[in-house]
Amino acid sequence: GQNIDQPTEMTATEGAIVQINCTYQTSGFNGLFWYQQHAGEAPTFLSYNVLDGLEEKGRFSSFLSRSKGYSYLLLKELQMKDSASYLCAVIDSNYQLIWGAGTKLIIKP
Amino acid sequence: IAGITQAPTSQILAAGRRMTLRCTQDMRHNAMYWYRQDLGLGLRLIHYSNTAGTTGKGEVPDGYSVSRANTDDFPLTLASAVPSQTSVYFCASSAIAGEETQYFGPGTRLLVL
Numbered sequence: 001g002q003n004i005d006q007p008t009e010m011t012a013t014e015g016a017i018v019q020i021n022c023t024y025q026t027s028g029f030n031g032l033f034w035y036q037q038h039a040g041e042a043p044t045f046l047s048y049n050v051l052d053g054l055e056e057k058g059r060f061s062s063f064l065s066r067s068k069g070y071s072y073l074l075l076k077e078l079q080m081k082d083s084a085s086y087l088c089a090v091i092d093s094n095y096q097l098i099w100g101a102g103t104k105l106i107i108k109p
Numbered sequence: 110i111a112g113i114t115q116a117p118t119s120q121i122l123a124a125g126r127r128m129t130l131r132c133t134q135d136m137r138h139n140a141m142y143w144y145r146q147d148l149g150l151g152l153r154l155i156h157y158s159n160t161a162g163t164t165g166k167g168e169v170p171d172g173y174s175v176s177r178a179n180t181d182d183f184p185l186t187l188a189s190a191v192p193s194q195t196s197v198y199f200c201a202s203s204a205i206a207g208e209e210t211q212y213f214g215p216g217t218r219l220l221v222l
Binding site for chain 1: 150206
């Protein structure tokens, strides 16, 4: 079966750095997305990786290792507004998006 | 309209009733999707449409039907609602099916009693 694993919840301190991991086992791989979802709101796009390596976008970076079936989202200089759930999703061989259950990130002052 | 809209925002529905959730996008995206999101389970695909006039079944299609008569609209119908269909429903669209970023509507919160 297809599976995407993320930690259920993480806690970090304002101003710090946090890394949210995602491991996947899917039938094929055609790319990986990270989305942010604030409570009660819709998911919004953060990043897309299809090649190995690090993609940096401001305070957020996303890393992919296809050989390891592994990605992480790195958030720097954490702000209170970063409190949200972070969803990892993989495009499989049928070009369907398989979603992880999400990681709830709690930022403490 | 800017992006994707969904209606209603929320609904309480008696079991056995028929209900249509509406979704409209103005981005001229070819592909559209319906997801349900339940606590601890993440987003699950109900139905999708790669282009107007075509639809396909996702991971959890039972009890739901869709139609795609034109590019902009993708309604989701619950023929006879059951309590297990209590969930938050998100409509999404992407320029093309597959590798493109999906953009989400604000969601419909449905409670079936």
